Amino acid sequence: MEMNNNLIIIIAIASIAILLIAAIVILKLTGNREKKDTFIITGICDSGKTSLYLRLRNDKVMETHTSITENEGRFPLAQEDEEKVFHVIDFPGHYKLRYKYQDFTPITKGVIFVIDSATFIKNEREVTEYLYEILANKYISENEVSILIACNKQDYLIALPKERIKTALENEINNLRSTRAAGVEEQDEDNVDDFLGYENEAFKFEHLPNQISFIECELKSGNANSGISEIKDWMVENF
Amino acid sequence: MIDLFTILTKGGIVLWTKSFTSVTNNPIDSLIKDVLINERGDSTNYIKNEYELKWKFSNETNLIFVVAYQKIIQLTYADELLNATQKAFLKKYSEEIQNPLDIENFEFDEEFTNLLTKIEMKDNESRKNKVQRSFKDTEAYLSTREGSQKKLNKKDESSSEDEEMPSPTFAPRSPRTGRKSPKFVKKTKTKTPKSPKSAKKGRKWDDQITAEEAEALDFSKKDDIEKSYSAEHLVDREAMGQRTKDGMYDVDEMQEESEDSDEFDEESEKQPSGKAFNFFKSITGQKVITQEDLNPVLVNMKEHLINKNVAADIAAHLCNSVSKGLIGKKASGWKGVSNLVKIEMEKALRSILTPRTSTDVLRDIFAAKKKGRPYSIVFVGVNGVGKSTNLSKVCFWLLQNKLKVLIAACDTFRSGAVEQLRVHARNLRALEENAEVDLFERGYGKDSAAIAKDAINYASLNNYDVVLIDTAGRMQDNEPLMRALAKLVTVNDPDKIIFVGEALVGNEAVDQLTKFNQALKDFSGRQNPRQIDGIILTKFDTIDDKVGAALSMTYITGQPILFVGTGQTYTDLRKMNVKSIVQCLLK
Numbered sequence: 056m057e058m059n060n061n062l063i064i065i066i067a068i069a070s071i072a073i074l075l076i077a078a079i080v081i082l083k084l085t086g087n088r089e090k091k092d093t094f095i096i097t098g099i100c101d102s103g104k105t106s107l108y109l110r111l112r113n114d115k116v117m118e119t120h121t122s123i124t125e126n127e128g129r130f131p132l133a134q135e136d137e138e139k140v141f142h143v144i145d146f147p148g149h150y151k152l153r154y155k156y157q158d159f160t161p162i163t164k165g166v167i168f169v170i171d172s173a174t175f176i177k178n179e180r181e182v183t184e185y186l187y188e189i190l191a192n193k194y195i196s197e198n199e200v201s202i203l204i205a206c207n208k209q210d211y212l213i214a215l216p217k218e219r220i221k222t223a224l225e226n227e228i229n230n231l232r233s234t235r236a237a238g239v240e241e242q243d244e245d246n247v248d249d250f251l252g253y254e255n256e257a258f259k260f261e262h263l264p265n266q267i268s269f270i271e272c273e274l275k276s277g278n279a280n281s282g283i284s285e286i287k288d289w290m291v292e293n294f
Numbered sequence: 295m296i297d298l299f300t301i302l303t304k305g306g307i308v309l310w311t312k313s314f315t316s317v318t319n320n321p322i323d324s325l326i327k328d329v330l331i332n333e334r335g336d337s338t339n340y341i342k343n344e345y346e347l348k349w350k351f352s353n354e355t356n357l358i359f360v361v362a363y364q365k366i367i368q369l370t371y372a373d374e375l376l377n378a379t380q381k382a383f384l385k386k387y388s389e390e391i392q393n394p395l396d397i398e399n400f401e402f403d404e405e406f407t408n409l410l411t412k413i414e415m416k417d418n419e420s421r422k423n424k425v426q427r428s429f430k431d432t433e434a435y436l437s438t439r440e441g442s443q444k445k446l447n448k449k450d451e452s453s454s455e456d457e458e459m460p461s462p463t464f465a466p467r468s469p470r471t472g473r474k475s476p477k478f479v480k481k482t483k484t485k486t487p488k489s490p491k492s493a494k495k496g497r498k499w500d501d502q503i504t505a506e507e508a509e510a511l512d513f514s515k516k517d518d519i520e521k522s523y524s525a526e527h528l529v530d531r532e533a534m535g536q537r538t539k540d541g542m543y544d545v546d547e548m549q550e551e552s553e554d555s556d557e558f559d560e561e562s563e564k565q566p567s568g569k570a571f572n573f574f575k576s577i578t579g580q581k582v583i584t585q586e587d588l589n590p591v592l593v594n595m596k597e598h599l600i601n602k603n604v605a606a607d608i609a610a611h612l613c614n615s616v617s618k619g620l621i622g623k624k625a626s627g628w629k630g631v632s633n634l635v636k637i638e639m640e641k642a643l644r645s646i647l648t649p650r651t652s653t654d655v656l657r658d659i660f661a662a663k664k665k666g667r668p669y670s671i672v673f674v675g676v677n678g679v680g681k682s683t684n685l686s687k688v689c690f691w692l693l694q695n696k697l698k699v700l701i702a703a704c705d706t707f708r709s710g711a712v713e714q715l716r717v718h719a720r721n722l723r724a725l726e727e728n729a730e731v732d733l734f735e736r737g738y739g740k741d742s743a744a745i746a747k748d749a750i751n752y753a754s755l756n757n758y759d760v761v762l763i764d765t766a767g768r769m770q771d772n773e774p775l776m777r778a779l780a781k782l783v784t785v786n787d788p789d790k791i792i793f794v795g796e797a798l799v800g801n802e803a804v805d806q807l808t809k810f811n812q813a814l815k816d817f818s819g820r821q822n823p824r825q826i827d828g829i830i831l832t833k834f835d836t837i838d839d840k841v842g843a844a845l846s847m848t849y850i851t852g853q854p855i856l857f858v859g860t861g862q863t864y865t866d867l868r869k870m871n872v873k874s875i876v877q878c879l880l881k
């Protein structure tokens with residue numbers, strides 16, 4: 056009898072302990088997952104993502120080359136409120152490596168999509184395809200993640216102004232969605248088959264539930280109105 | 295002597311750089327895009343315009359060291375310089391390098407200049423010696439008494455010199471070097487036996503083809519083709535692509551495999567993992583990975599990939615590049631070495647299989663349509679792989695998207711080929727309401743290049759949107775036929791050249807694709823010859839989980855798999871799902 060009683064008590068204590076641990080683990084996991092505080096920087100190769108990352112992190116202008124891995128960090132924005140710590144990830148823009156961003160869309164708070172305004176006409180289709188992929192992403196659209204489209208390299212004379220880029224993107228997305236709306240692209244759980252915008256109307260960014268803003272910037276220049284402060288303001292707003 | 299030395303992170307941030315001349319056209323960006331991202335881990339140098347580049351990874355710190363110099367000078371000390379600089383840099387910044395962005399400035403100029411001077415002086419020294427020696431090496435000298443005495447010593451010297459020669463590398467996709475890899479010897483065909491019934495659950499195409507249907511599609515055998523018939527049974531309406539809200543049809547994607555248990559992990563875990571001490575170190579995160587740690591895991595991994603029907607050379611090469619990426623890294627936490635290998639391999643597989651450009655063929659077709667010209671696609675491949683069958687599947691998909699299609703029967707070689715297409719065209723017309731598809735044929739024995747040309751002209755005159763060009767199957771070693779194919783491509787300059795290959799091939803895939811591409815290059819007579827632009831992998835329904843051919847083919851060509859054929863009805867065409875292929879390969 057004694058033995059039996061002891062055994063029961065031991066088992067009871069053990070099971071309570073296991074339950075507690077399980078509860079803590081579950082809380083931690085889900086807690087982490089639901090905490091959407093990540094800002095992701097995307098865009099095709101050489102648009103200026105890494106340059107932006109460096110400006111945000113310590114306002115440095117450094118030489119960069121094509122990224123092979125992402126740059127990731129938790130830091131307060133350079134010359135901003137020390138209390139607000141941002142989680143920022145700059146993803147490689149190379150076609151073969153860009154899929155990595157998909158792992159982070161469930162915890163994404165905001166997307167900064169960087170465009171090289173000087174070579175935009177040449178790369179119009181590639182840029183639009185990537186942006187389309189992001190807009191159609193399940194988590195980005197379901198969570199109505201805010202998107203900032205940074206029209207970079209405005210220091211070049213041939214750089215297109217943001218209004219021109221916006222209309223060009225809208226036209227191209229209009230074409231793309233007719234060939235793409237369903238699962239021709241990769242059909243992970245991350246991707247949604249939803250049609251972008253309204254069905255019988257030409258595509259407009261305003262038709263999307265996401266808040267989408269356009270700004271112009273020149274990340275390589277020390278120019279006072281290089282646009283970097285607007286990017287930071289946007290991030291603080293969406294923090 | 296050198297033009298540029300740069301130390302950068304894998305994230306692309308330059309930590310320190312020194313240039314001796316002004317370097318144009320950013321060869322480092324090209325190096326990263328052309329070589330480093332494409333997993334060509336075995337190449338050791340890269341030539342871009344007037345520069346030659348060499349590089350070294352430091353895995354433990356995620357740094358890349360790159361040196362650039364004029365390609366015309368034979369720089370002998372590049373590797374030595376890379377090694378010495380890496381050592382000095384990591385020594386000086388051993389602490390700080392974990393967070394390189396927190397450092398204001400890496401002051402390394404002085405150390406570097408010292409290193410460089412020392413190595414250059416040493417190099418000059420040995421050059422001088424060589425000049426002297428080469429004088430002494432003359433016949434006249436050897437015939438002297440002193441010379442004959444030295445003969446023996448000399449032998450020793452020269453043999454040690456040989457060892458320093460760069461060994462030939464396996465770089466099948468390197469367009470710059472253009473060297474053909476010596477390892478590409480023709481392998482005997484090792485077809486995996488067709489498994490009688492694939493046991494995969496959840497695939498729609500399983501058990502779906504009845505003998506009747508199979509026969510119905512194999513028209514080359516049938517002679518009662520004139521008989522009236524309904525083609526409805528050839529289409530599994532449920533397996534058809536979805537119509538998007540714009541009224542477009544998309545090809546269904548293959549179903550993703552559910553993640554099963556990790557066979558590979560278990561396998562590698564069974565490996566003797568060395569001494570208990572090593573094991574302890576590895577779980578406390580102190581262990582630095584060495585080649586010895588990796589070898590048993592990699593042997594296993596290679597075996598595993600070959601079992602999945604990956605070409606042997608490619609499996610070996612992949613393992614090699616994975617090991618290069620891991621040596622020096624620390625195995626941290628609970629992740630054992632084998633786990634790290636798996637993660638690294640998964641990354642490598644994923645980036646090989648992920649296309650490097652857009653694969654939206656429909657978008658290209660609409661762009662051409664806007665310009666008012668027909669979009670032409672030519673299907674090439676060896677005999678019996680399914681060129682004609684998959685051409686008609688693609689045609690079915692295009693018809694669903696309301697495009698007007700012309701099929702050009704340019705297989706003027708095999709009897710029955712034209713009739714086979716005629717029947718397909720009729721079927722397709724019967725299946726889709728208002729389907730606009732016609733056959734362009736000129737009978738047998740004629741020059742296929744000319745027929746294709748006529749077909750394209752006919753198509754633009756009659757407002758067809760797409761021309762699908764069927765070609766005769768040919769063995770990659772048949773030179774006259776390969777020449778004819780190159781001519782067809784040169785004369786017509788099609789929008790897409792699609793290689794059709796069987797998912798059953800193993801090592802043979804390497805040979806087929808390299809030779810097709812080689813022939814297109816050698817026999818084109820053009821400065822910028824065309825190459826294969828995309829792949830259709832057929833008979834995917836017959837291979838169970840041995841999906842290695844998908845990897846081999848994308849690896850060799852660097853081109854995407856546009857579709858996979860998963861059966862014999864018109865709806866058995868799918869988009870490849872990269873994720874599920876990767877899972878399948880590692881499972």
Ligand SMILES: Nc1nc2c(ncn2[C@@H]2O[C@H](COP(=O)(O)OP(=O)(O)OP(=O)(O)O)[C@@H](O)[C@H]2O)c(=O)[nH]1
Pocket residue numbers: 098099100101102103104105106107118119120121122123146147148149169207208209210211272273274275276306
């Ligand atoms: N003139 C000018 N050059 C810029 C500007 N922003 C970035 N660049 C340059 O553009 C090049 C590419 O910038 P990165 O920041 O490395 O580009 P990325 O988007 O990280 O590119 P990947 O890593 O290849 O995807 C670098 O040489 C930068 O110096 C700008 O505003 N003006």
Ligand SMILES: Nc1nc2c(ncn2[C@@H]2O[C@H](COP(=O)(O)OP(=O)(O)O)[C@@H](O)[C@H]2O)c(=O)[nH]1
Pocket residue numbers: 511512675676677678679680681682683684767832833834835836858859860861862866
């Ligand atoms: N199981 C299966 N059989 C296929 C597939 N594609 C083609 N076939 C069969 O392969 C055989 C050869 O096809 P065909 O198109 O005539 O090959 P070609 O000589 O390359 O034009 C035919 O019997 C087809 O039915 C596929 O995806 N799955």
Ligand SMILES: [Mg+2]
Pocket residue numbers: 104105106119120121122146147148305306
């Ligand atoms: Mg970058």
Ligand SMILES: [Mg+2]
Pocket residue numbers: 681682683705711764765767
């Ligand atoms: Mg045929």
